[in-house]
Every structure is written in structure tokens, then in C-alpha cells.
Amino acid sequence: MADPLIFVRGVHFAATLLACGTVGFMGLVAEPAAKSSLDFCRARLKLLTWLGLTIAILSGAAWLVLLAANILDSSIVDVCLHGDAWPVLFDTRFGLVWCTRFVLALLLGLLVLRPATKSLQIGVATALVTLPAFVGHAGATPGIAGDFHLLSDMAHLLAAGAWLGGLPAFLLVLSNPRSEPGWDDFIVRTTRRFSFVGILSVATLLASGLVNSWNLLSSPRDLVLTDYGRLIGLKVGLFIAMVAIAAVNRFYLTPRLPKRPALRALKRNSLVEILLGLCVLLFVGMLGTRPPSAHTHPAPEAIPPGAAFVHIHAPEAMADVTIHPGRAGLAEATIRVMREDLSVFPAKYVRLSLEPPVPNGAAVERDATEQVNGAWLVRGIVLPEPGIWTVRVTVQAQPGEEVLLDAPIVIER
Numbered sequence: 001m002a003d004p005l006i007f008v009r010g011v012h013f014a015a016t017l018l019a020c021g022t023v024g025f026m027g028l029v030a031e032p033a034a035k036s037s038l039d040f041c042r043a044r045l046k047l048l049t050w051l052g053l054t055i056a057i058l059s060g061a062a063w064l065v066l067l068a069a070n071i072l073d074s075s076i077v078d079v080c081l082h083g084d085a086w087p088v089l090f091d092t093r094f095g096l097v098w099c100t101r102f103v104l105a106l107l108l109g110l111l112v113l114r115p116a117t118k119s120l121q122i123g124v125a126t127a128l129v130t131l132p133a134f135v136g137h138a139g140a141t142p143g144i145a146g147d148f149h150l151l152s153d154m155a156h157l158l159a160a161g162a163w164l165g166g167l168p169a170f171l172l173v174l175s176n177p178r179s180e181p182g183w184d185d186f187i188v189r190t191t192r193r194f195s196f197v198g199i200l201s202v203a204t205l206l207a208s209g210l211v212n213s214w215n216l217l218s219s220p221r222d223l224v225l226t227d228y229g230r231l232i233g234l235k236v237g238l239f240i241a242m243v244a245i246a247a248v249n250r251f252y253l254t255p256r257l258p259k260r261p262a263l264r265a266l267k268r269n270s271l272v273e274i275l276l277g278l279c280v281l282l283f284v285g286m287l288g289t290r291p292p293s294a295h296t297h298p299a300p301e302a303i304p305p306g307a308a309f310v311h312i313h314a315p316e317a318m319a320d321v322t323i324h325p326g327r328a329g330l331a332e333a334t335i336r337v338m339r340e341d342l343s344v345f346p347a348k349y350v351r352l353s354l355e356p357p358v359p360n361g362a363a364v365e366r367d368a369t370e371q372v373n374g375a376w377l378v379r380g381i382v383l384p385e386p387g388i389w390t391v392r393v394t395v396q397a398q399p400g401e402e403v404l405l406d407a408p409i410v411i412e413r
Contacts, residue, residue, distance in 0.1 A: 005066045010285030012059035013132070014278060019052030020125035021165015023108065027118045029166070029197060030173060033189035041176050042115065045169055049112050053105050060105075064089060064098055087357050087388045092408055094135045104128040129161040130154040149211065156208035163201035164242075164277040170194050171270045174263065184258035191257060191266065195250045202243055209236070228287065235283045242276050245269050308412070310391060312405040317345045319393045319405045321352075327412040328386045335368055335376040337395050348398040350376040354409075357387030386413045 026045050068079045068088040089095035108124045111117045133153035173190060213232060222229030249269050256262035303309050308326025312319045320336040333352055337345040350368040355361070364383070368376035383389070392406040 005063070005070070006282070006285040008059050008062045008066060008285070010278075010282045012056055012063055013284055014281045015052045015055035015059060016129055016132075017052075017161045017165030017281075018168055019049050019056060019105075019108065019165075020129040020161045021163075021167070022049045022052065022169040023112065023121050023125040024162050024197075025166035025169040025194070027122050028162075029170075029190055029193045031118065033193050034186055041173055044172055044176070046112050048169060048172060050109055053109050057102065057105055060098060060102065064095075067094065092388060097131050097135050101128055101131050104131075125161070126158060129165070130157050133157055152208040152211035155204050156212060159201040159204035159208065163198050163205075164274075164280075166194065166197065167270055167274050167277065171267060171274065174267045174270065187263070188254075188257045191249075191254050195246075195254060198246055198250070202246065205239070209239075231283050231287050235280055235287075238276050238280045238283075242273050242280075245273050245276075306412075308409050310407045310409045312391075312393065312407045314403065314405050316397070316403045317395055317405065319395070321391050321393060321407075321409065323381070323383075323391075323409065323411070326410070328383050331381045331383055333368070333378040333381055335378070335393055336374070337376065337393070344374040345395065346398045347376075348396040350396075351394040352378050353392040353394070354381070354383070355390040355392070356385065357389060358385070361385075383411050386411050 022045055026042070030041070030045070065076055065079050069076050089098065104124055104127055108121065108128060111121045111124060133150055133156075170190070174187065217223070217229055217232070223233045224230065249266055253262045253266045253269070257266070303322060304324045306326055307322050307324040309320070309322050312321065318338045320338070322334045323331050324334070325331055335350055335352060337347050337350060339345050347370075350370075352364075352366050352368055354364040356363065364381055366378045366381065368378045370376055387410075388408050389411050390406060391409045392404065395403040395405070397403060
């Protein structure tokens with residue numbers, strides 16, 4: 001919990017779910033349930049959406065700065081004063097997704113001013129809440145399995161936004177005292193519609209959660225034996241508690257509406273669900289800063305001081321790439337290509353490509369020479385500038401097709 005990135009990630013996901021869930025609640029629940037104008041609560045829901053978007057943008061900026069500081073091994077002050085965050089913003093997938101979501105957040109903030117754009121609002125909110133999957137563990141999984149994992153993670157985020165993100169808006173409507181005719185019927189219809197959304201969301205969360213766990217855990221034992229697995233176990237426990245409360249709301253309290261005791265109990269339970277959901281998002285923030293237990297491998301031995309290192313993982317092979325020294329100038333690269341079980345991958349040849357951080361810069365491409373210890377060596381590499389380079393390793397299997405592995409690597413000044 002000492003890592004501020006955990007808190008920032010949790011706040012960002014909470015704010016994103018709040019904004020997008022409120023938009024979804026308004027378009028899919030409140031508007032269809034109303035038989036008259038919703039002007040009495042639309043203004044409050046707009047403010048709730050703008051609050052979520054504002055916090056999401058600010059926490060997203062903090063996430064960018066903290067990530068740049070971690071990648072470049074710089075202080076936050078240096079990142080802010082010297083513009084070190086720009087390479088992360090423009091030369092990484094995280095930066096591309098960040099820029100896209102920033103534009104979507106601004107667009108959604110403008111669209112909520114026009115109730116007639118309901119479908120467009122829901123579409124933009126869907127993109128905003130699901131795009132983080134591309135920079136999570138699912139987005140880093142290659143191949144067809146990675147595509148399926150990515151779709152599952154996007155569905156997971158969308159379902160969380162519809163249910164957990166919509167809860168504050170639902171509670172806001174329940175807490176809005178009205179005395180005109182038809183208000184009680186509106187509350188009943190709204191509760192039933194939101195309950196239906198909740199059922200679909202819970203089913204989606206359960207199915208996508210199983211898919212994600214299958215990809216991120218090496219076995220059920222990880223739920224007990226690894227920190228990552230224990231965090232998932234705690235997250236699942238909170239999810240079960242939320243589902244139990246939702247079941248009480250659906251099968252016990254909803255049929256008793258609009259009686260005041262049932263309404264008070266429904267508001268209380270919704271608040272408890274929100275608090276439990278915030279705890280879940282805190283665990284999500286922690287999970288994003290830890291490697292999944294299914295993808296954890298022993299660190300290579302004897303990485304030279306000052307070297308740049310990256311581990312690249314693909315279904316066909318893995319590669320450890322060490323560039324020494326890890327700064328601009330003359331360097332050499334050592335590449336170890338392995339199978340999943342860490343045995344030496346039988347390669348016919350290995351080729352290294354290093355793409356510079358600046359657009360249109362000249363890439364460095366060299367064939368590697370196999371060493372007696374099974375590693376592949378490239379000497380005499382000239383890296384003209386620091387920044388976040390892209391390392392690509394092309395491996396010709398023996399026999400078999402080529403395997404391409406790529407990842408960013410930081411070259412210091």
C-alpha cells in the first residue's frame with residue numbers, strides 16, 4: 001500500500017466507473033422508467049457525471065506521471081519539470097490509450113449537455129470504460145488467447161461500469177424526495193430496471209472473471225500460495241458479499257416498494273454495495289501493479305549494474321534482453337530465448353531490432369551470434385539517444401516458423 005500508483009489507479013477506475021455508469025443509468029434505466037420529464041434529477045446526474053470525469057482526468061494525469069517516473073527511474077519532480085512524461089505519452093501503448101480516453105472524457109462531458117444524444121453518450125461511455133483493458137494484463141497477452149482474454153476483460157469492465165458505476169446514480173434517485181403523483185411508481189420501475197441490469201452485469205462479471213482467472217493464475221493453489229492469488233480471492237469474497245446484498249434487494253425489498261421501510265433499507269444496502277465496490281477497486285489498483293502468478297518467472301541472474309533489461313513473453317517463446325550499458329552510446333545486447341519451462345529455445349537464428357523513441361528515426365537491426373552458453377550476442381550497437389526504445393526479437397525456430405517478440409525498453413541519458 002506504500003505505492004501511490006495503487007491509490008491513483010483505484011481512484012481512476014472508481015471515477016471512470018462513476019461517470020460512465022451514471023450515463024448508462026440515465027440512458028438505460030431512469031429515462032425509460034420515467035413517464036414524464038426527468039428535469040428534476042437530470043441536473044444532479046449531470047453533476048455526478050462531470051464529477052466522475054473530472055476526477056478521472058486528474059487521476060489519469062497522476063497515473064501517467066507516476067508511470068513515467070517508474071519507467072524512467074526519475075523523480076516525479078523531474079518528470080513534471082523536464083517533460084519526461086512525453087515519451088511515455090507518445091511512444092507507448094499506454095500513452096496512446098491515455099490520449100484517446102482523454103479525448104473521450106472531454107467529448108462525454110460535452111455530450112451530457114444534450115439529452116438527445118443518449119445513444120452517442122452510451123457509446124462514448126462504453127469506449128471510455130473498456131479501453132483500459134488494452135493496457136492491462138489482457139492487453140499484453142499475445143495471440144488468439146490474448147484476443148479472447150482482451151474481450152473478456154472489456155466485458156468485465158463494461159459490466160462493472162453498468163452495475164457498480166450506476167449504483168451512486170441509483171442511490172441519488174432514491175434519495176431525491178418527491179411528492180407529486182407517479183413518483184412512487186417511477187421508483188418501482190427504476191428499481192426493477194436497474195435490478196435487471198444488475199443481474200446481467202453479475203452474470204457477465206462471473207463469466208469474464210473466470211476467463212481472466214484462467215489466464216492470470218497458473219492453478220487454483222495460487223489463490224492461497226501467491227500474493228496475486230490472495231488479492232483475487234479477497235476481491236471474489238467482496239464480490240460475493242455484493243451479490244448477496246443485491247439478491248436481498250431484488251427478491252425481498254423490491255417487491256415491498258414503495259413502502260418507506262423497504263425504501264430506507266434499499267438506500268442503506270445500496271450505500272453498503274458502493275463501499276464494498278470501492279474496496280474491490282482498491283484491490284484492482286493493487287493487482288495492476290503486480291505480475292500475474294501465471295506469468296511470473298525467476299529473474300535472470302547477474303544483470304550488470306546500469307544495464308537495461310526487459311522480459312518478453314509470448315505463447316511460442318520468451319526472451320530476456322539485456323543491453324549493457326543501458327544508456328545512449330556504444331553498447332552490446334545479450335538475448336536469451338526460452339520455452340515456457342525456462343529451457344533453451346531451439347533457434348536457428350535470432351535477429352535484434354531496436355526502434356528509436358523519435359518518429360522517423362533510424363532503427364538498429366543486427367543479427368545475433370549464438371554463444372556456447374545458449375545465449376545470443378550482438379556487439380557494437382550504437383544507440384544515439386536516450387528514451388523509450390522498442391526492442392524486437394525475431395527468432396527462427398528450428399524447425400518451425402518465425403517468432404516475433406517485442407516490448408519497450410528504457411535507455412538512459
